[in-house]
Amino acid sequence: xxxxxxxxxxxxxxxxxxxxxxxxxxxxxxxxxxxxxxxxxxxxxxxxxxxxxxxxxxxxxxxxxxxxxxxxxxxxxxxxxxxxxxxxxxxxxxxxxxxxxxxxxxxxxxxxxxxxxxxxxxxxxxxxxxxxxxxxxxxxxxxxxxxxxxxxxxxxxxxxxxxxxxxxxxxxxxxxxxxxxxxxxxxxxxxxxxxxxxxxxxxxxxxxxxxxxxxxxxxxxxxxxxxxxxxxxxxxxxxxxxxxxxxxxxxxxxxxxxxxxxxxxxxxxxxxxxxxxxxxxxxxxxxxxxxxxxxxxxxxxxxxxxxxxxxxxxxxxxxxxxxxxxxxxxxxxxxxxxxxxxxxxxxxxxxxxxxxxxxxxxxxxxxxxxxxxxxxxxxxxxxxxxxxxxxxxxxxxxxxxxxxxxxxxxxxxxxxxxxxxxxxxxxxxxxxxxxx
Numbered sequence: 001x002x003x004x005x006x007x008x009x010x011x012x013x014x015x016x017x018x019x020x021x022x023x024x025x026x027x028x029x030x031x032x033x034x035x036x037x038x039x040x041x042x043x044x045x046x047x048x049x050x051x052x053x054x055x056x057x058x059x060x061x062x063x064x065x066x067x068x069x070x071x072x073x074x075x076x077x078x079x080x081x082x083x084x085x086x087x088x089x090x091x092x093x094x095x096x097x098x099x100x101x102x103x104x105x106x107x108x109x110x111x112x113x114x115x116x117x118x119x120x121x122x123x124x125x126x127x128x129x130x131x132x133x134x135x136x137x138x139x140x141x142x143x144x145x146x147x148x149x150x151x152x153x154x155x156x157x158x159x160x161x162x163x164x165x166x167x168x169x170x171x172x173x174x175x176x177x178x179x180x181x182x183x184x185x186x187x188x189x190x191x192x193x194x195x196x197x198x199x200x201x202x203x204x205x206x207x208x209x210x211x212x213x214x215x216x217x218x219x220x221x222x223x224x225x226x227x228x229x230x231x232x233x234x235x236x237x238x239x240x241x242x243x244x245x246x247x248x249x250x251x252x253x254x255x256x257x258x259x260x261x262x263x264x265x266x267x268x269x270x271x272x273x274x275x276x277x278x279x280x281x282x283x284x285x286x287x288x289x290x291x292x293x294x295x296x297x298x299x300x301x302x303x304x305x306x307x308x309x310x311x312x313x314x315x316x317x318x319x320x321x322x323x324x325x326x327x328x329x330x331x332x333x334x335x336x337x338x339x340x341x342x343x344x345x346x347x348x349x350x351x352x353x354x355x356x357x358x359x360x361x362x363x364x365x366x367x368x369x370x371x372x373x374x375x376x377x378x379x380x381x382x383x384x385x386x387x388x389x390x391x392x393x394x395x396x397x398x399x400x401x402x403x404x405x406x407x408x409x410x411x412x413x414x415x416x417x418x419x420x421x422x423x424x425x426x427x428x429x430x431x432x433x434x435x436x
Contacts, residue, residue: 011107011115015096015328015343017068020061022341027057035074035324035347036064036101038210041425042418045323045351047364050076054352058336062347069102072326072345073338076352078359078377080335084327084348085382088126091327091346093384098124099325101347101422104209113263114222120263121271123384130383133260133268136251140188140244141388150394152187156180157398161406164434169413172430176403177284180395181277189272190236190243195228203273211420213428222270229269245269278426279321280392283378284399285416285427286319287312290366291400292410297368302404311368312397317376318366321425323351325380353377409435 208214355363419426
Protein backbone atom coordinates (compact mmCIF):
# COMPACT_ATOMS: atom_id res chain seq x y z
CA UNK A 1 0.00 0.00 0.00
CA UNK A 2 1.27 3.46 -0.92
CA UNK A 3 0.06 6.69 0.70
CA UNK A 4 0.50 9.92 -1.23
CA UNK A 5 2.47 12.63 0.55
CA UNK A 6 -0.44 15.00 -0.07
CA UNK A 7 -2.70 12.68 1.95
CA UNK A 8 -0.47 12.84 5.02
CA UNK A 9 -1.95 14.51 8.06
CA UNK A 10 -0.43 16.09 11.14
CA UNK A 11 0.19 13.11 13.50
CA UNK A 12 -0.47 15.41 16.47
CA UNK A 13 -3.56 17.10 15.10
CA UNK A 14 -5.91 18.04 17.99
CA UNK A 15 -3.31 17.09 20.60
CA UNK A 16 -1.47 19.74 22.58
CA UNK A 17 2.29 19.54 22.10
CA UNK A 18 3.45 22.32 24.44
CA UNK A 19 5.01 21.02 27.69
CA UNK A 20 3.02 21.11 30.90
CA UNK A 21 -0.69 21.38 31.71
CA UNK A 22 -2.78 24.45 30.92
CA UNK A 23 -4.33 24.39 34.39
CA UNK A 24 -2.31 23.94 37.57
CA UNK A 25 -2.74 20.51 39.19
CA UNK A 26 -5.27 20.53 42.02
CA UNK A 27 -3.57 17.44 43.47
CA UNK A 28 0.23 17.83 43.38
CA UNK A 29 2.00 14.51 44.00
CA UNK A 30 5.51 13.24 44.62
CA UNK A 31 5.61 11.10 41.49
CA UNK A 32 8.66 8.87 42.19
CA UNK A 33 7.74 6.74 39.19
CA UNK A 34 7.93 7.24 35.44
CA UNK A 35 5.07 5.50 33.64
CA UNK A 36 6.68 6.30 30.29
CA UNK A 37 9.93 4.48 31.11
CA UNK A 38 10.54 1.19 29.32
CA UNK A 39 11.60 -0.35 32.64
CA UNK A 40 8.43 0.72 34.48
CA UNK A 41 7.34 -2.91 34.92
CA UNK A 42 10.65 -4.77 35.04
CA UNK A 43 9.84 -5.85 38.60
CA UNK A 44 6.18 -6.45 37.89
CA UNK A 45 3.35 -4.08 38.68
CA UNK A 46 4.55 -1.25 41.02
CA UNK A 47 1.83 -1.76 43.62
CA UNK A 48 3.44 0.45 46.27
CA UNK A 49 3.37 3.37 43.83
CA UNK A 50 -0.18 2.53 42.79
CA UNK A 51 -1.36 2.70 46.40
CA UNK A 52 0.67 5.78 47.29
CA UNK A 53 -0.52 7.82 44.31
CA UNK A 54 -4.10 6.55 44.46
CA UNK A 55 -4.30 7.57 48.11
CA UNK A 56 -2.88 10.99 47.25
CA UNK A 57 -4.93 11.95 44.20
CA UNK A 58 -7.87 10.96 42.02
CA UNK A 59 -6.02 12.66 39.15
CA UNK A 60 -2.45 13.94 38.83
CA UNK A 61 -0.12 15.39 36.20
CA UNK A 62 2.70 13.26 34.77
CA UNK A 63 5.43 15.09 32.79
CA UNK A 64 7.20 13.69 29.72
CA UNK A 65 10.58 14.20 28.10
CA UNK A 66 9.72 13.39 24.51
CA UNK A 67 9.39 15.64 21.46
CA UNK A 68 5.82 16.86 20.92
CA UNK A 69 4.58 15.01 24.02
CA UNK A 70 3.58 17.52 26.71
CA UNK A 71 2.79 15.15 29.59
CA UNK A 72 -0.57 13.72 30.62
CA UNK A 73 -3.18 13.50 33.33
CA UNK A 74 -3.37 10.15 35.15
CA UNK A 75 -6.72 8.91 36.49
CA UNK A 76 -6.77 6.59 39.50
CA UNK A 77 -10.51 6.35 40.26
CA UNK A 78 -12.72 3.58 38.93
CA UNK A 79 -15.62 6.00 38.41
CA UNK A 80 -13.58 8.52 36.40
CA UNK A 81 -12.06 5.85 34.19
CA UNK A 82 -15.50 4.43 33.45
CA UNK A 83 -16.69 7.92 32.53
CA UNK A 84 -13.78 8.59 30.16
CA UNK A 85 -14.11 5.15 28.56
CA UNK A 86 -17.82 5.59 27.93
CA UNK A 87 -17.59 9.08 26.42
CA UNK A 88 -15.64 8.77 23.16
CA UNK A 89 -17.17 11.99 21.89
CA UNK A 90 -15.20 13.88 24.54
CA UNK A 91 -12.21 11.60 25.05
CA UNK A 92 -10.76 10.39 21.75
CA UNK A 93 -8.83 7.21 20.93
CA UNK A 94 -7.86 8.53 17.50
CA UNK A 95 -5.84 11.64 18.33
CA UNK A 96 -2.04 11.63 18.43
CA UNK A 97 -0.72 8.15 19.20
CA UNK A 98 -4.23 6.93 19.94
CA UNK A 99 -4.55 4.63 22.92
CA UNK A 100 -0.78 4.46 23.49
CA UNK A 101 1.03 6.92 25.74
CA UNK A 102 3.00 8.26 22.77
CA UNK A 103 4.57 7.30 19.46
CA UNK A 104 7.70 5.15 19.79
CA UNK A 105 9.87 8.07 18.67
CA UNK A 106 8.14 11.08 17.14
CA UNK A 107 5.04 10.95 15.01
CA UNK A 108 6.90 13.07 12.47
CA UNK A 109 9.53 10.32 12.15
CA UNK A 110 6.92 8.00 10.62
CA UNK A 111 6.50 7.79 6.88
CA UNK A 112 3.03 8.59 5.52
CA UNK A 113 2.56 4.87 4.88
CA UNK A 114 3.58 3.90 8.42
CA UNK A 115 1.30 6.52 9.93
CA UNK A 116 -1.67 5.44 7.82
CA UNK A 117 -1.22 1.83 8.90
CA UNK A 118 -0.77 2.84 12.52
CA UNK A 119 -4.03 4.81 12.52
CA UNK A 120 -5.90 2.08 10.60
CA UNK A 121 -5.77 -0.02 13.77
CA UNK A 122 -9.16 -0.26 15.49
CA UNK A 123 -7.57 0.47 18.87
CA UNK A 124 -6.80 3.95 17.51
CA UNK A 125 -10.31 4.68 16.22
CA UNK A 126 -13.39 6.55 17.37
CA UNK A 127 -17.00 5.80 16.49
CA UNK A 128 -18.64 5.42 14.08
CA UNK A 129 -15.62 3.96 12.25
CA UNK A 130 -14.59 1.88 15.25
CA UNK A 131 -18.00 0.20 15.29
CA UNK A 132 -17.58 -0.90 11.67
CA UNK A 133 -14.27 -2.59 12.43
CA UNK A 134 -15.59 -4.14 15.62
CA UNK A 135 -18.62 -5.52 13.78
CA UNK A 136 -16.25 -7.21 11.36
CA UNK A 137 -14.27 -9.12 14.00
CA UNK A 138 -16.95 -9.92 16.59
CA UNK A 139 -18.38 -12.96 14.73
CA UNK A 140 -14.95 -14.55 15.26
CA UNK A 141 -14.50 -13.51 18.90
CA UNK A 142 -18.02 -13.49 20.36
CA UNK A 143 -20.09 -16.14 22.13
CA UNK A 144 -20.89 -18.57 19.25
CA UNK A 145 -17.26 -18.46 18.07
CA UNK A 146 -16.02 -19.17 21.59
CA UNK A 147 -18.27 -22.24 21.81
CA UNK A 148 -16.91 -23.53 18.52
CA UNK A 149 -13.28 -23.16 19.56
CA UNK A 150 -13.77 -24.47 23.12
CA UNK A 151 -12.99 -28.13 22.19
CA UNK A 152 -9.79 -27.09 20.42
CA UNK A 153 -8.61 -25.17 23.47
CA UNK A 154 -9.48 -27.98 25.89
CA UNK A 155 -7.69 -30.54 23.77
CA UNK A 156 -4.54 -28.42 23.46
CA UNK A 157 -4.40 -27.57 27.17
CA UNK A 158 -4.86 -31.24 28.03
CA UNK A 159 -1.97 -32.19 25.74
CA UNK A 160 0.29 -29.55 27.26
CA UNK A 161 -0.43 -30.54 30.85
CA UNK A 162 0.19 -34.16 29.96
CA UNK A 163 3.59 -33.33 28.45
CA UNK A 164 4.88 -31.46 31.53
CA UNK A 165 6.90 -33.56 33.91
CA UNK A 166 6.86 -33.09 37.68
CA UNK A 167 10.12 -32.41 39.53
CA UNK A 168 11.84 -31.13 36.37
CA UNK A 169 12.35 -27.34 35.99
CA UNK A 170 10.72 -25.79 32.93
CA UNK A 171 9.73 -22.38 31.61
CA UNK A 172 6.05 -21.94 32.41
CA UNK A 173 5.64 -19.33 29.68
CA UNK A 174 7.15 -21.07 26.66
CA UNK A 175 6.07 -24.59 27.68
CA UNK A 176 2.53 -23.79 28.79
CA UNK A 177 1.06 -20.27 29.05
CA UNK A 178 2.05 -19.04 25.58
CA UNK A 179 1.16 -22.07 23.50
CA UNK A 180 -2.63 -22.25 23.62
CA UNK A 181 -3.13 -18.51 22.97
CA UNK A 182 -0.75 -18.81 20.02
CA UNK A 183 -2.64 -21.79 18.61
CA UNK A 184 -5.95 -19.98 19.11
CA UNK A 185 -4.71 -16.81 17.43
CA UNK A 186 -3.48 -18.68 14.37
CA UNK A 187 -6.74 -20.63 14.18
CA UNK A 188 -8.72 -17.37 14.17
CA UNK A 189 -6.53 -15.79 11.51
CA UNK A 190 -6.36 -18.89 9.35
CA UNK A 191 -2.57 -19.07 9.69
CA UNK A 192 -1.13 -22.46 8.66
CA UNK A 193 -0.01 -24.56 11.68
CA UNK A 194 3.58 -24.65 10.45
CA UNK A 195 3.79 -20.84 10.77
CA UNK A 196 2.42 -20.61 14.33
CA UNK A 197 5.77 -20.34 16.09
CA UNK A 198 6.92 -17.63 13.67
CA UNK A 199 3.76 -15.57 14.24
CA UNK A 200 4.08 -15.82 18.03
CA UNK A 201 7.77 -14.92 17.81
CA UNK A 202 6.94 -11.85 15.72
CA UNK A 203 4.35 -10.74 18.25
CA UNK A 204 6.82 -11.10 21.09
CA UNK A 205 9.47 -9.16 19.18
CA UNK A 206 7.19 -6.24 18.28
CA UNK A 207 5.78 -6.04 21.81
CA UNK A 208 9.34 -5.91 23.15
CA UNK A 209 10.76 -3.37 20.71
CA UNK A 210 12.09 -1.37 23.68
CA UNK A 211 13.63 -4.44 25.31
CA UNK A 212 17.35 -5.03 24.61
CA UNK A 213 16.62 -8.70 23.93
CA UNK A 214 14.27 -7.86 21.07
CA UNK A 215 15.24 -4.36 19.91
CA UNK A 216 17.56 -5.38 17.08
CA UNK A 217 15.18 -8.01 15.73
CA UNK A 218 12.26 -5.56 15.91
CA UNK A 219 13.93 -3.11 13.53
CA UNK A 220 12.31 -3.55 10.14
CA UNK A 221 10.03 -6.36 11.32
CA UNK A 222 6.85 -4.45 10.43
CA UNK A 223 7.65 -4.75 6.73
CA UNK A 224 8.16 -8.51 7.04
CA UNK A 225 4.87 -8.91 8.89
CA UNK A 226 3.00 -6.78 6.33
CA UNK A 227 4.39 -8.90 3.49
CA UNK A 228 3.46 -12.16 5.20
CA UNK A 229 0.00 -10.80 5.96
CA UNK A 230 -0.63 -9.73 2.38
CA UNK A 231 0.67 -13.03 0.98
CA UNK A 232 -1.74 -14.84 3.29
CA UNK A 233 -4.58 -12.49 2.40
CA UNK A 234 -4.01 -13.01 -1.31
CA UNK A 235 -4.21 -16.78 -0.78
CA UNK A 236 -7.52 -16.27 0.98
CA UNK A 237 -8.84 -14.34 -2.00
CA UNK A 238 -8.47 -17.56 -3.98
CA UNK A 239 -9.39 -19.96 -1.19
CA UNK A 240 -11.39 -18.11 1.50
CA UNK A 241 -11.96 -19.85 4.81
CA UNK A 242 -14.13 -19.38 7.87
CA UNK A 243 -11.62 -17.08 9.53
CA UNK A 244 -11.14 -13.44 10.43
CA UNK A 245 -8.70 -12.61 7.62
CA UNK A 246 -10.98 -14.09 4.96
CA UNK A 247 -13.83 -11.91 6.22
CA UNK A 248 -11.57 -8.86 6.34
CA UNK A 249 -10.23 -9.27 2.81
CA UNK A 250 -13.78 -9.74 1.52
CA UNK A 251 -14.80 -6.42 3.07
CA UNK A 252 -11.61 -4.66 2.01
CA UNK A 253 -11.97 -5.83 -1.59
CA UNK A 254 -15.25 -3.94 -2.06
CA UNK A 255 -14.48 -1.12 -4.43
CA UNK A 256 -17.61 0.88 -3.62
CA UNK A 257 -18.99 1.30 -0.15
CA UNK A 258 -16.22 -0.59 1.59
CA UNK A 259 -15.81 0.43 5.22
CA UNK A 260 -12.12 -0.41 5.69
CA UNK A 261 -9.68 2.40 4.99
CA UNK A 262 -6.25 2.03 3.32
CA UNK A 263 -3.79 0.38 5.68
CA UNK A 264 -6.49 -1.52 7.54
CA UNK A 265 -5.30 -4.96 6.49
CA UNK A 266 -1.78 -4.31 7.76
CA UNK A 267 -3.17 -2.67 10.90
CA UNK A 268 -5.55 -5.54 11.67
CA UNK A 269 -2.97 -8.26 11.09
CA UNK A 270 -0.32 -6.48 13.18
CA UNK A 271 -2.80 -5.81 15.99
CA UNK A 272 -3.78 -9.46 16.15
CA UNK A 273 -0.17 -10.66 15.99
CA UNK A 274 0.88 -8.39 18.87
CA UNK A 275 -2.23 -8.30 21.08
CA UNK A 276 -4.07 -11.46 20.11
CA UNK A 277 -2.24 -13.75 22.50
CA UNK A 278 0.07 -11.85 24.84
CA UNK A 279 -2.48 -10.58 27.36
CA UNK A 280 -4.01 -14.04 27.71
CA UNK A 281 -0.69 -15.76 28.30
CA UNK A 282 0.46 -13.06 30.74
CA UNK A 283 -2.75 -13.37 32.76
CA UNK A 284 -2.47 -17.18 32.80
CA UNK A 285 1.11 -16.96 34.07
CA UNK A 286 0.25 -14.34 36.70
CA UNK A 287 -2.83 -16.31 37.73
CA UNK A 288 -0.89 -19.50 38.37
CA UNK A 289 1.73 -17.60 40.37
CA UNK A 290 -1.00 -16.00 42.48
CA UNK A 291 -2.76 -19.25 43.22
CA UNK A 292 0.36 -21.17 44.23
CA UNK A 293 1.51 -18.20 46.35
CA UNK A 294 -1.87 -18.29 48.13
CA UNK A 295 -2.29 -21.98 48.98
CA UNK A 296 -5.57 -21.42 50.82
CA UNK A 297 -7.06 -19.92 47.65
CA UNK A 298 -5.57 -22.74 45.58
CA UNK A 299 -7.13 -25.43 47.76
CA UNK A 300 -10.44 -23.57 47.77
CA UNK A 301 -10.50 -23.66 43.98
CA UNK A 302 -9.41 -27.30 43.81
CA UNK A 303 -12.14 -28.35 46.21
CA UNK A 304 -14.75 -26.25 44.41
CA UNK A 305 -13.96 -25.99 40.67
CA UNK A 306 -17.21 -24.10 40.13
CA UNK A 307 -15.36 -21.08 41.53
CA UNK A 308 -13.16 -20.94 38.42
CA UNK A 309 -15.18 -18.22 36.67
CA UNK A 310 -15.01 -15.89 39.64
CA UNK A 311 -11.38 -16.85 40.26
CA UNK A 312 -10.51 -15.74 36.72
CA UNK A 313 -12.20 -12.38 37.31
CA UNK A 314 -10.20 -11.89 40.50
CA UNK A 315 -7.00 -12.85 38.69
CA UNK A 316 -7.81 -10.30 35.97
CA UNK A 317 -8.50 -7.63 38.58
CA UNK A 318 -5.46 -8.37 40.69
CA UNK A 319 -2.90 -8.79 37.91
CA UNK A 320 -4.12 -6.14 35.41
CA UNK A 321 -1.49 -7.01 32.81
CA UNK A 322 -2.44 -4.01 30.63
CA UNK A 323 -1.97 -1.22 33.18
CA UNK A 324 -2.69 1.91 31.12
CA UNK A 325 -4.50 3.20 28.06
CA UNK A 326 -4.73 6.80 26.97
CA UNK A 327 -7.35 9.14 25.51
CA UNK A 328 -7.16 12.78 24.38
CA UNK A 329 -9.64 15.45 25.47
CA UNK A 330 -11.51 16.92 22.50
CA UNK A 331 -12.77 19.87 24.51
CA UNK A 332 -12.17 21.65 27.81
CA UNK A 333 -13.59 19.56 30.62
CA UNK A 334 -13.21 18.66 34.30
CA UNK A 335 -12.68 15.44 36.24
CA UNK A 336 -12.62 15.07 40.04
CA UNK A 337 -12.32 18.85 40.39
CA UNK A 338 -9.37 19.09 37.99
CA UNK A 339 -9.73 21.27 34.88
CA UNK A 340 -8.44 19.57 31.74
CA UNK A 341 -7.73 21.55 28.58
CA UNK A 342 -8.71 20.61 25.06
CA UNK A 343 -5.96 18.53 23.47
CA UNK A 344 -4.45 17.25 26.72
CA UNK A 345 -3.79 13.55 27.15
CA UNK A 346 -5.70 11.60 29.79
CA UNK A 347 -4.30 8.24 30.90
CA UNK A 348 -6.52 5.64 32.52
CA UNK A 349 -4.49 3.77 35.13
CA UNK A 350 -6.36 0.47 35.27
CA UNK A 351 -3.99 -0.86 37.93
CA UNK A 352 -5.28 1.83 40.28
CA UNK A 353 -8.95 1.53 39.25
CA UNK A 354 -8.87 -2.19 40.00
CA UNK A 355 -7.75 -1.40 43.54
CA UNK A 356 -10.14 1.47 44.17
CA UNK A 357 -11.24 1.09 47.80
CA UNK A 358 -14.59 2.71 47.03
CA UNK A 359 -15.38 -0.26 44.76
CA UNK A 360 -13.37 -3.20 46.12
CA UNK A 361 -13.22 -4.00 49.82
CA UNK A 362 -9.66 -4.75 50.98
CA UNK A 363 -8.49 -4.33 47.34
CA UNK A 364 -4.90 -5.52 47.88
CA UNK A 365 -6.12 -8.91 49.06
CA UNK A 366 -6.32 -11.77 46.56
CA UNK A 367 -9.73 -13.37 47.09
CA UNK A 368 -11.25 -15.70 44.49
CA UNK A 369 -14.62 -15.45 46.29
CA UNK A 370 -14.73 -11.65 45.99
CA UNK A 371 -18.42 -10.88 45.30
CA UNK A 372 -17.79 -8.08 42.80
CA UNK A 373 -14.56 -9.26 41.21
CA UNK A 374 -16.14 -8.85 37.77
CA UNK A 375 -16.37 -5.08 38.33
CA UNK A 376 -12.71 -4.84 37.32
CA UNK A 377 -11.64 -2.82 34.29
CA UNK A 378 -8.87 -5.14 33.10
CA UNK A 379 -10.59 -5.43 29.71
CA UNK A 380 -11.62 -1.80 29.64
CA UNK A 381 -15.24 -0.75 29.26
CA UNK A 382 -17.37 1.01 26.69
CA UNK A 383 -16.55 1.32 22.98
CA UNK A 384 -13.07 -0.13 23.34
CA UNK A 385 -13.73 -2.97 25.76
CA UNK A 386 -11.49 -5.84 24.65
CA UNK A 387 -13.28 -7.56 21.77
CA UNK A 388 -11.68 -10.89 22.64
CA UNK A 389 -12.56 -10.88 26.34
CA UNK A 390 -14.83 -13.94 26.15
CA UNK A 391 -12.21 -15.94 24.31
CA UNK A 392 -9.50 -14.82 26.73
CA UNK A 393 -11.62 -15.85 29.72
CA UNK A 394 -12.17 -19.30 28.20
CA UNK A 395 -8.46 -19.85 27.63
CA UNK A 396 -7.45 -18.62 31.08
CA UNK A 397 -9.98 -20.68 33.02
CA UNK A 398 -9.27 -23.84 31.00
CA UNK A 399 -5.51 -23.51 31.39
CA UNK A 400 -5.60 -22.74 35.10
CA UNK A 401 -8.11 -25.40 36.08
CA UNK A 402 -6.31 -28.15 34.16
CA UNK A 403 -2.93 -27.12 35.57
CA UNK A 404 -3.91 -26.95 39.25
CA UNK A 405 -5.78 -30.24 39.06
CA UNK A 406 -2.68 -31.90 37.66
CA UNK A 407 0.02 -30.35 39.88
CA UNK A 408 -0.30 -30.08 43.66
CA UNK A 409 2.66 -27.73 44.01
CA UNK A 410 4.53 -25.24 41.84
CA UNK A 411 7.86 -23.90 43.05
CA UNK A 412 9.43 -20.85 41.46
CA UNK A 413 13.01 -21.88 40.66
CA UNK A 414 14.04 -18.55 39.19
CA UNK A 415 12.25 -15.24 39.64
CA UNK A 416 10.23 -14.08 36.62
CA UNK A 417 11.92 -12.05 33.89
CA UNK A 418 9.70 -9.20 32.75
CA UNK A 419 9.59 -7.59 29.33
CA UNK A 420 11.06 -4.09 29.16
CA UNK A 421 8.04 -2.11 27.98
CA UNK A 422 5.75 0.60 29.33
CA UNK A 423 2.65 -0.92 27.76
CA UNK A 424 2.21 -4.17 29.68
CA UNK A 425 3.16 -6.23 32.70
CA UNK A 426 4.57 -9.05 30.62
CA UNK A 427 6.57 -12.07 31.80
CA UNK A 428 9.15 -13.32 29.30
CA UNK A 429 10.29 -16.34 31.30
CA UNK A 430 9.37 -18.05 34.56
CA UNK A 431 11.27 -21.19 35.55
CA UNK A 432 9.22 -23.41 37.84
CA UNK A 433 9.19 -26.96 39.17
CA UNK A 434 5.94 -28.78 39.86
CA UNK A 435 4.98 -31.61 42.18
CA UNK A 436 2.13 -34.13 41.96
